[in-house]
Structures are given as structure tokens and as C-alpha cells.
Amino acid sequence: MPRLRLAESSLLFVGLAFCTRVAGALSGPAQAPISTPSIFAPVSRPAVVIDAYAWLVVAVCGVIFVLVAGLLCFALLRFRLRGDDDGREPPQVYGSNPLELAWTLIPLITVFLLSLVSIRVVGELQLETRPPDWMPVTVVGHQWWWELHYPELGITTANELHVPVSDPASPRPTFLNLQSQDVIHSFWIPQLAGKMDVVPGRQNHVWVEPARTGVYVGQCAEYCGTQHANMLLRVVVHTPEDFERWARGQQRQAVSEASVAEGRDLFLRTACVSCHTVRGTPAAGRVGPDLTHLMSRATLGAGALRNDAANLNAWIQSPDHFKPGVHMPAMGLQDAEINLVAGFLATLK
Amino acid sequence: MSSADLPLHASVEVPPAISWTDRLHGWVATVDHKRLGVLYVASGLVFLLVGGSQASMMRMQLFYAGNDLLSPEVFNRFFTVHGTSMVFFVGMPLVIGIANYLLPLMIGARDMAFPRLNAWGFWMFLFGALLFYFSYVGADGLYGAGTAPDVGWFAYSPLTGKAFSRGNSTDYWVLGILVAGFGSISAAINMIATTLTMRCRGMTLGRMPLFVWMMLVVSWLILVAMGPLTAAQVMLLFDRFLGAHFFDTQAGGDAVLWQHFFWFFGHPEVYILIIPGFAYASEIIPVFSRKVIFGYPVMVAATCAIGLLSLGVWAHHMFVVGLGKGVTSWFVVATMLVGVPTGIKIFNWIGTIYGGKLHFRVPMLFCTAFLFQFLIAGLTGIMLAAAPFDWQLSDSYFVVAHFHYVLIGGLVFTIFAAIYYWFPKVTGRMLSERLGRWHFWLFVVGFQLTFTTMHAQGLLGMPRRIYTYSADRNWEIWNQITTTGVLFQALGIAVFVCAIFHALRRGEPAGDDPWNAWTLEWSTSSPPPEYNFAEEPEVKSRRPLWDLKHPDDPDWRHE
Known part of the structure; x- marks a missing residue:
């Protein structure tokens, strides 16, 4: 996304040092196995795009915060009642049209620009045409577990989604078709993609394109009853060879010893x-x-x-x-x- | 104003020995807007303590990863009852109650337009709340132990359907809110009628205190928003008792339909709760800055704009439900637009402070914290309005942090400011400044510890409404800081309760106008007589008492 990167780099510079520090603290030590599903440690395309966009929004909001809170602090300190006060009322100022126009128009312009960027990212992430070589998986939410079907591979499993890694040269995205058997659930693997509700009577879609192998954790994000807290999901990202091996293993019937x-x-x-x-x-x-x-x-x-x-x-x-x-x-x-x-x-x- | 020169006053003089039954009867049968206001606020504060206790229990459960202090059933009931209580049985009665007390006084009226409707509204609210809480003993139909509702305060279908929510707990949730909602609607009608028809001589719409303007907008919002909620609840009752299928997905109903109905109420509801906070701040900040509010017409316009825009943003609660590109984009833009009039307000408050002489008494302290906290709440609101960011943040602890910043950092802080500010008018006694400062600092520290850290938990992937989590997620330390903050908040509340009882017994007499303020309620005695004003006041400007105190430079020359 070259255009977003451009806008980002031009806006980020103010908050950059601060942001990277927070990001470092939030994503934990870089080499250790990550078990914290931080949204700022993305490894897959939707989450990576959201991450860049999120930092842009955070930077814009951060600048606004610093300016407004700074002004407020200055006013509070500068105009606090002094010990040598003469007891007279201060000059009464009833308003100022130019000032009020300014603090209407500047936020309006900011909102306008931020909206444009947001709409662009919305469009980018809700893919209408699917690239070649994608793998469909049907995810069915149940109280309180995940059922997973690989229609092309003839695999049915649960609570552990296995997908191949995508390298940029030959991406192998996985498209998830989300359905629910009972109530509303929400599919959320923070490091791979934003969440998407799993709604009975509807089919929602989300896709992942992980760039690194590993295990990524997430869980149901929409309250769905008593054991909502224990409706966890693990995504195992394999190398292509490991994925083939895993798929062949899953396709076998049970062996009775x-x-x-x-x-x-x-x-x-x-x-x-x-x-x-x-x-x-x-x-x-x-x-x-x-x-x-x-x-x-x-x-x-x-x-x-x-x-x-x-x-x-x-x-x-x-x-x-x-x-x-x-x-x-x-x-x-x-x-x-x-x-x-x-x-x-x-x-x- | 002494009572000696008022012949009317002599006839209502209370006899010296009054039995407690008479006193009780007086409170139960009252149609006086001031007594009803006190009843509203007192009940709201009691439910605040109850809801706060539930929150504290949940925080104790989450202190350790894998803790088993509360069972999932109990935890799920707690967050449902906590959320429902805080919105419907704490926020609403406090907001309506404070307005009930002050609105007629501020416009120079002797009561609300419909005093008996006013009393009816209060009792509807109270019995609605009691009906809701009765589910703790009665939801299984009085046999065995009751079960409180456990479907979450926005009660998404189809979890509320008969198939997934057996027994009657969900019915208590529906009926309790439905009944309390009747009360809210009647209060809104009453406030609109009072504001439009009962203003004293000279008080044009453009001279009403901002408090009155903002409560007028809130009243309209209540009228518009409560209808869809009531409709949705009746539909849900149809589903549950008459075999209808509005939300029954197994029979072709639509789960998302409920969300549209609910959030069409739910988002304006946020403004119904926060605009009164703006109202208190807009009265208190000028008085303690010793300056007139900056840009009164723009403040009124911004309030109306917020009211209108708030009706067109509900689906930002539903960004992850699978809306299309077009719908998502619309709600992103509409939601971000709300930031503009809200920003105007913050700037105008800063404009009021700027160049003033700031007296940091307790009400002003709470308003100061409100300004910072509400600024943060607004900015995290922008982050949540940014749909792709929201796909990560929605239903995480970040959202929990955001709306507690709004409802506690915004509303509860200003309610405390309002209570410290108007308590002298209501009781004739001052709340202790020293206890008030303890309350403020304990509460502000506790609030920051609890809710600032909650943002981090959300960014680290912790969903809301989970009763347990495993240690390997590394969320424990953040949860422990959050829970520690609750301790400070609880101490702050304890000091607040002490301050109230202390003031009622031994508080300094307040006099009519302890803050040297400018609106009409300070022109009558503290507490005001039953008829508020012996003579109908006449005003020439937005600050009638300023005109009185500064005859050389009255406001009406500048407006």
C-alpha cells in the first residue's frame, strides 16, 4: 500500500519514537515464542495492514492529544487563582467567531482526511476478487468450540486451524467461511486478521495470509454463553511440506489397534x-x-x-x-x- | 429572601413534631420535583454502590489467571447485571434526577409541567429496577435459587431465545428495563414540556442556561431512542412467549435485526448519558473560572449537532458483524463527524478557563479531570470509529476501557462535580472540602489505574466478558494493576459516602449562594421552599445573578 505508507510516514514522525517504544513493550521480546496475541505483532496480511493503519490513527490522535492537553494544562496552570488576587472578576469574554470557526474547520478537515484513508483501507481488506491458489476452510462456531472443514481436502477437525505459510512470491491465502450452529460467536486471531462475527443464518468471510510459521492463538470474541471464555482457537502455520504432511495425516481414517x-x-x-x-x-x-x-x-x-x-x-x-x-x-x-x-x-x- | 415577608410561607410551615410515618408518607406521596429529584439521585447512588460491588467481584476474579473465585455462571450474571444497572438504574436516574431538581429552578418555575407524571416516572424507574433485581431470587419462578440474567447488557439474540436462555432470567431483564423505560419516557416528556412552557418572564430560549439546553436535547434523544428499544423488547417477549420468530435464527429470524434495534437505542443512549455531563461541566467550569461560558450559541449548536449525529452512527457498534463496504464507510464517516461538535465543546471549555481566575474547589477538580479524561475517551472513540482498527479492538478490553472512560471519566466525574456543587442548594449544608479532596484524589488515581491499563489488555488481544484466562497470555500483570485501581476507587467512594453523612449531620451552613454563582437556582433559599420562588423571577440575560451583582456591567449589554 504505497499511498498509505506515504501518508503514514509524513504523519508518523512526531509520535514515532514514542510509538515504537510502546510497540516494543506490547509485542514482547522479539525472539521468544509469542503467546500474547498482541494486535501490534501481526504476521499476516489483513493484520499487517490494520497494524500500519492503526499506528496512523494512533499518531493522529496522539498529536491531537498532545496539542489539546498541552493547551489545557497551560490554561489551568497559568490562570489558577494567585495568592495576591485582588478579588475582582476577570474580564468576561463571550466568545470569538474566528477562533470558534477555526476549531470547527480544522477538526472537520482532519476528520475528512482520516475518513478517506479509512475507506481506502476498508476497501483493501474486503477483497472482492480472490487471488489464485487460495484454500477454502469452513469454520462453524458452536457453544463452545470451533468446527473446521477443509472442503477441498476432505478434512474435518476442531479447535486447531492448520494453514500453509504464504511467501510473497507465491501467496497461499486461506479464506474462511464463517458459520454458526447456534448463537453469535466471533472469530479472532489478532496476529492474523481482525475479528469477524460468526452469525447464525449468515455466512461471513475472513482471510489470512500468514508470512511466518508458528502457532498463533485467539479465541471467541463475542459473548456466547457460559463458557465463552474457554472457546479458544489455535492456528498452526506450517511450511508447505509440513502442511501436506499434516493434511495427509488428517485425511486417513482412524486406525484401530x-x-x-x-x-x-x-x-x-x-x-x-x-x-x-x-x-x-x-x-x-x-x-x-x-x-x-x-x-x-x-x-x-x-x-x-x-x-x-x-x-x-x-x-x-x-x-x-x-x-x-x-x-x-x-x-x-x-x-x-x-x-x-x-x-x-x-x-x- | 427571608420567610417573614412571605405570607404564603406561613401556611406551609412544618409542625414541630412530625412522626416518621408522616415523613415517610411525605416522601412516598410527594409530587414535588425537588423531592423526586432527591429520590432519583439517592436510588441511583445506591445502585451505583451495588453495581460497583459487582464490578469489584469481577475484578477480584480476574486478578489471577485461572482464578476460581467466581464460577462462570456467577461471573456472567455479574457483568450482565453490572452493565444493565449502571446504564439503566444508575446513569439514567442520576441524570434525570439532577435535572428534575434543577431544571425548574434554573428556568424560574415552581415545578415541572406534570408533577404527578413526574412522581409516576420515578416509581416506574424504581420498581423496574427492583423487578430486574428480583431475578436474583425469582427468575426460576420462585422455586429453588433464582438466576439473574446472564446474556450481557446488550443481550444479543439468539442467545436470548428460549433455546439458549431457559428459565425466566432474560424475561426479568426485558421487563425490568421496559418498566424503567416507561419512567424515562415520561421524564423526557415532562422535561420538554417544562422547558418549552414554564420558563419565567424574560427567559427566551437563547437565555436558558446551557444545562437546560442540554437537558432539552437529552429529552428529545430519550424520546427518539427509547421507542426502538421498547419495540425490540416487546418483539423479544413475543419470541419467548408467543412463538414469534423475529430473532429466532433456527426458524428464519434474523440475529442482526436485534442489533440494529438495540444500537439504534444504544448509541443515542451514550449521548443521553454524556450530554448531562457536559451540562454540569458547562455550569460549573464558568463559575469556578469566574468567567462567562465561551461561545454560548456555538455550545448550543454543538449540542444539537451531537444529538442529531448520534442518531446516525449506531452501526459502528456492529463493524464486525459483516457489514458491506458502503455501510461500513458511511458509519465511519458519520461517527468521526461526531468528533467535530464534541471537539468544539472541549475547546470552548478551554476558552472559558483561559483568562479566568481558577478556583480549584472540589467541583472544579472533578471537572478538570473530566476534561482530560473525556479528551482521551473522545480520541479512543476515533480509533474505534476507524473501522479497520475496530476490527481488532471491537469486543476487546480496549472497548471496555473506552466506554468506562466515557461513562466514568466523563459522566461519573461530572456527577460528583455536580453533587459537590449543588449539594449545598439541596440540603443547605456544604460538603467537606477536605473529604472531597480525598475522594477526588483516591478516585482519580484508582480510575487511571483501572481503566488506562484496560486499553493495554485489549491491544494484547484480551476479549471482554471472559471469566478466566490462561497465564501464558501474559495478561495477568495488566489485570492485577486494573484490579488494584478498584481498591482506590472503592476507598474514594467510601470517603464520598462519609462526606455525605458528615455534611448532613455537621456540614457548614451553605447560605443561598455559596459559590457566588449566576443562575436562578442560587437566588432562592437553600434548600428552596416547596414553591421554589416566592415571586416569579424576571431575567434579562443568561446570567441573571451576574446582572444583579454587577449592575454596572450587566450581561445583557453583551448578548
């Missing part, structure tokens, strides 16, 4: 299957997350806890303990049965 046959049978006999799918078995429920490759994901319960064998066991025993209000019920299984089911699920890599 003989050693966990007992647990598998128990899983299929209980009500687990009315909500969960494990491809390659008769379990085909659509209410809860697809478990075909459960152990390839880093968290359980949409980020409520880390995904490992012990936590899996505890989660099945009492989901409500880790995520009070969650729709998944405790199934009332014996400890031994839970061990069997968890043992089976732990093989779903």
Missing part, C-alpha cells in the same frame, strides 16, 4: 457416538468435535486443558470440572471403563 479393541467397543456402545465422529468406525455423531485424529491436537475442550493421556482421562470422567457448563456430559462410567475408552482415544493420532 487390536490392543485397544475393548475400549473401542465400549466407546461405540456408549452414547459417545451420538455426538462424536471417528471416521473408520460406526461413530458418526455431528454434535461434538470430530475425534478421528484427536491426539494430533494440542488441547482438549477447545483450549480448556492440555491434551495428554492423563488429562484425557480426567476430562472424560468430568468435563464439567474443567469447563463448567460444557454441553458434554459425564457419562457415568466406572474408572476401569474410562481407562478403556481413554486408552482407545489415545491411539487416535
Whole structure:
């Protein structure tokens, strides 16, 4: 965006030193793995454009603040009542047309210019034509987890979006089609893109084009009920080769190991299957997350806890303990049965 | 004005021994605008304490990452009840109550145009609020424990539908606000009628105090804005009880429809709450600067412009709902335009201060902090109006910081200024200057700690309305500073409560005109008699008491 850069550089110089310091403090140490989803540490195009634009707006507002607050401070200090006051009223000034015209017109012009830049950025970010080589993903918001479909790849997963990295020479943007199964949610990965609501009965769109590999975190940003706080989402950005590998792994059906046959049978006999799918078995429920490759994901319960064998066991025993209000019920299984089911699920890599 | 020369006064002299039941009856059955104003303000302050306690509990929950002081259910109810209370049962009654007390006095009238409607409006508000709070015990239908509403103060559909909000908690939210809304509408009608028909001789529209002008604009805004809210609430009740599908997305209803209705009310509501803050500041800053307000006609015009523009900006609350380019651009421009008349006001207040002799008494201290805080609130408002920036900031703690800067930094600070300023008129006693300063400094430090840091949390990606967060987000330290600020604010409020009781028992007598002020309310006794003025005043300018005090250089020569 050459024009914005131009406007930016001409306006930013006043607040630049201050801004970069704040930016440094907000985005944390540059090399450490970033777990804070700061909007000022963008790695993907919509967020990068917003970042540049945001600093422009902050700079304009910063200049206004310094000028007005400075004037106010001066007036407050200069005209405070002095000890040697003669007790007479100060001269009464009823107004000044030129002054009032000035502080009407100057803000008007500022607003006009800022509006023009804003409209330009709005247009730039709401893409109407999609570049070649884009990947569609359908995101379905549920109380309180994310369902993810890759229609071209035939993959269904949950709570962990995997996308390939985009290098400027051959960008591979991912277009997300946002839908909701129940109430309004909001899709927000601050380092990748601005948020977009996930509205039942509508389809919204957002796109990401991450330039760096890594894991970027975000979460539902529109209050959606009891467990809104634990509706987390991780985006894993892979190199193209890693992404291919991940996709091939996800496309496979579940492999049933003989050693966990007992647990598998128990899983299929209980009500687990009315909500969960494990491809390659008769379990085909659509209410809860697809478990075909459960152990390839880093968290359980949409980020409520880390995904490992012990936590899996505890989660099945009492989901409500880790995520009070969650729709998944405790199934009332014996400890031994839970061990069997968890043992089976732990093989779903 | 002594009572001796007023024959009318003798007949209403209170008998010496009055029983508490008579006194209670007097307050309950009153139609006196001043008593109703006091009732409004007192109830508003009680709900302020209640809402503040809920906020403090939420802040304690967020002090540690992964804290389990509050369950998610309790936390979600708290932020819903806190938001609803602060807007409808704190902001509205304080704003309406202060106007109720002062408006007739400022225009030289003996009461509001419709005294009984006035009383009805107050009781509608109070019982609406009580109905809302009754949900804490009654929302499950009185069996078992009640559940307060937990859908957020703007109650987005379809979360409010029967499918997702079972029981009756959402119904209490709807009905409580609906009933209180009747009260607000009646108060608005009353203020408009009073202002337009009851002004004393000589008080043309152009000579009304800015306070009266601004409350007139606020009243119109209430009339325009409450209708859509009421309509939306009735539609929601239809959905919940009669099987309608306005907002039921499962049956073809539209989730976004609610947002349009709600914010068509909700945005003017922000101005309904902040313009009274401007009104208090526009009366107090001149008196403590010892100067006439700078640019009165432009201040009036700017207020009207804000009122009009505020009706065309509602969808800036919905930038992330998926509006098209055209709609987004319109609301960006319209919202930024509001900055122009708002800026004019700030400059005109600075113009008033400039060249004055500033007396930093407690009301002026609160107004000074208001000027800085409202400036910041306005500028973060520009950032939120800038749609692409808003796509990051919306529904984050940055928004929470912004609107608390408006509603506390703007409104609550000026309400405190107003209370310190007009308390002597209402009670005849001064609030302690020393306690007032403690209140001010504790509150200003607490406010900054709490709400300045909230901006950072939003920029760091923390969404609002989450009852927990994990430690690896690095939000904890910011949340701890925020919560620490609450402690200072609470101490400030405690000092304020002490100051009120101290003044009621042992406050210095105020006299009729303790601040050497210029508007008509200071020409009658403190507290004013039931009939306000023994004789209808006659004014020749915007500052009748200035004319009286400076016969050599009266205002009407300059207006």
C-alpha cells in the first residue's frame, strides 16, 4: 500500500519514537515464542495492514492529544487563582467567531482526511476478487468450540486451524467461511486478521495470509454463553511440506489397534457416538468435535486443558470440572471403563 | 429572601413534631420535583454502590489467571447485571434526577409541567429496577435459587431465545428495563414540556442556561431512542412467549435485526448519558473560572449537532458483524463527524478557563479531570470509529476501557462535580472540602489505574466478558494493576459516602449562594421552599445573578 505508507510516514514522525517504544513493550521480546496475541505483532496480511493503519490513527490522535492537553494544562496552570488576587472578576469574554470557526474547520478537515484513508483501507481488506491458489476452510462456531472443514481436502477437525505459510512470491491465502450452529460467536486471531462475527443464518468471510510459521492463538470474541471464555482457537502455520504432511495425516481414517479393541467397543456402545465422529468406525455423531485424529491436537475442550493421556482421562470422567457448563456430559462410567475408552482415544493420532 | 415577608410561607410551615410515618408518607406521596429529584439521585447512588460491588467481584476474579473465585455462571450474571444497572438504574436516574431538581429552578418555575407524571416516572424507574433485581431470587419462578440474567447488557439474540436462555432470567431483564423505560419516557416528556412552557418572564430560549439546553436535547434523544428499544423488547417477549420468530435464527429470524434495534437505542443512549455531563461541566467550569461560558450559541449548536449525529452512527457498534463496504464507510464517516461538535465543546471549555481566575474547589477538580479524561475517551472513540482498527479492538478490553472512560471519566466525574456543587442548594449544608479532596484524589488515581491499563489488555488481544484466562497470555500483570485501581476507587467512594453523612449531620451552613454563582437556582433559599420562588423571577440575560451583582456591567449589554 504505497499511498498509505506515504501518508503514514509524513504523519508518523512526531509520535514515532514514542510509538515504537510502546510497540516494543506490547509485542514482547522479539525472539521468544509469542503467546500474547498482541494486535501490534501481526504476521499476516489483513493484520499487517490494520497494524500500519492503526499506528496512523494512533499518531493522529496522539498529536491531537498532545496539542489539546498541552493547551489545557497551560490554561489551568497559568490562570489558577494567585495568592495576591485582588478579588475582582476577570474580564468576561463571550466568545470569538474566528477562533470558534477555526476549531470547527480544522477538526472537520482532519476528520475528512482520516475518513478517506479509512475507506481506502476498508476497501483493501474486503477483497472482492480472490487471488489464485487460495484454500477454502469452513469454520462453524458452536457453544463452545470451533468446527473446521477443509472442503477441498476432505478434512474435518476442531479447535486447531492448520494453514500453509504464504511467501510473497507465491501467496497461499486461506479464506474462511464463517458459520454458526447456534448463537453469535466471533472469530479472532489478532496476529492474523481482525475479528469477524460468526452469525447464525449468515455466512461471513475472513482471510489470512500468514508470512511466518508458528502457532498463533485467539479465541471467541463475542459473548456466547457460559463458557465463552474457554472457546479458544489455535492456528498452526506450517511450511508447505509440513502442511501436506499434516493434511495427509488428517485425511486417513482412524486406525484401530487390536490392543485397544475393548475400549473401542465400549466407546461405540456408549452414547459417545451420538455426538462424536471417528471416521473408520460406526461413530458418526455431528454434535461434538470430530475425534478421528484427536491426539494430533494440542488441547482438549477447545483450549480448556492440555491434551495428554492423563488429562484425557480426567476430562472424560468430568468435563464439567474443567469447563463448567460444557454441553458434554459425564457419562457415568466406572474408572476401569474410562481407562478403556481413554486408552482407545489415545491411539487416535 | 427571608420567610417573614412571605405570607404564603406561613401556611406551609412544618409542625414541630412530625412522626416518621408522616415523613415517610411525605416522601412516598410527594409530587414535588425537588423531592423526586432527591429520590432519583439517592436510588441511583445506591445502585451505583451495588453495581460497583459487582464490578469489584469481577475484578477480584480476574486478578489471577485461572482464578476460581467466581464460577462462570456467577461471573456472567455479574457483568450482565453490572452493565444493565449502571446504564439503566444508575446513569439514567442520576441524570434525570439532577435535572428534575434543577431544571425548574434554573428556568424560574415552581415545578415541572406534570408533577404527578413526574412522581409516576420515578416509581416506574424504581420498581423496574427492583423487578430486574428480583431475578436474583425469582427468575426460576420462585422455586429453588433464582438466576439473574446472564446474556450481557446488550443481550444479543439468539442467545436470548428460549433455546439458549431457559428459565425466566432474560424475561426479568426485558421487563425490568421496559418498566424503567416507561419512567424515562415520561421524564423526557415532562422535561420538554417544562422547558418549552414554564420558563419565567424574560427567559427566551437563547437565555436558558446551557444545562437546560442540554437537558432539552437529552429529552428529545430519550424520546427518539427509547421507542426502538421498547419495540425490540416487546418483539423479544413475543419470541419467548408467543412463538414469534423475529430473532429466532433456527426458524428464519434474523440475529442482526436485534442489533440494529438495540444500537439504534444504544448509541443515542451514550449521548443521553454524556450530554448531562457536559451540562454540569458547562455550569460549573464558568463559575469556578469566574468567567462567562465561551461561545454560548456555538455550545448550543454543538449540542444539537451531537444529538442529531448520534442518531446516525449506531452501526459502528456492529463493524464486525459483516457489514458491506458502503455501510461500513458511511458509519465511519458519520461517527468521526461526531468528533467535530464534541471537539468544539472541549475547546470552548478551554476558552472559558483561559483568562479566568481558577478556583480549584472540589467541583472544579472533578471537572478538570473530566476534561482530560473525556479528551482521551473522545480520541479512543476515533480509533474505534476507524473501522479497520475496530476490527481488532471491537469486543476487546480496549472497548471496555473506552466506554468506562466515557461513562466514568466523563459522566461519573461530572456527577460528583455536580453533587459537590449543588449539594449545598439541596440540603443547605456544604460538603467537606477536605473529604472531597480525598475522594477526588483516591478516585482519580484508582480510575487511571483501572481503566488506562484496560486499553493495554485489549491491544494484547484480551476479549471482554471472559471469566478466566490462561497465564501464558501474559495478561495477568495488566489485570492485577486494573484490579488494584478498584481498591482506590472503592476507598474514594467510601470517603464520598462519609462526606455525605458528615455534611448532613455537621456540614457548614451553605447560605443561598455559596459559590457566588449566576443562575436562578442560587437566588432562592437553600434548600428552596416547596414553591421554589416566592415571586416569579424576571431575567434579562443568561446570567441573571451576574446582572444583579454587577449592575454596572450587566450581561445583557453583551448578548
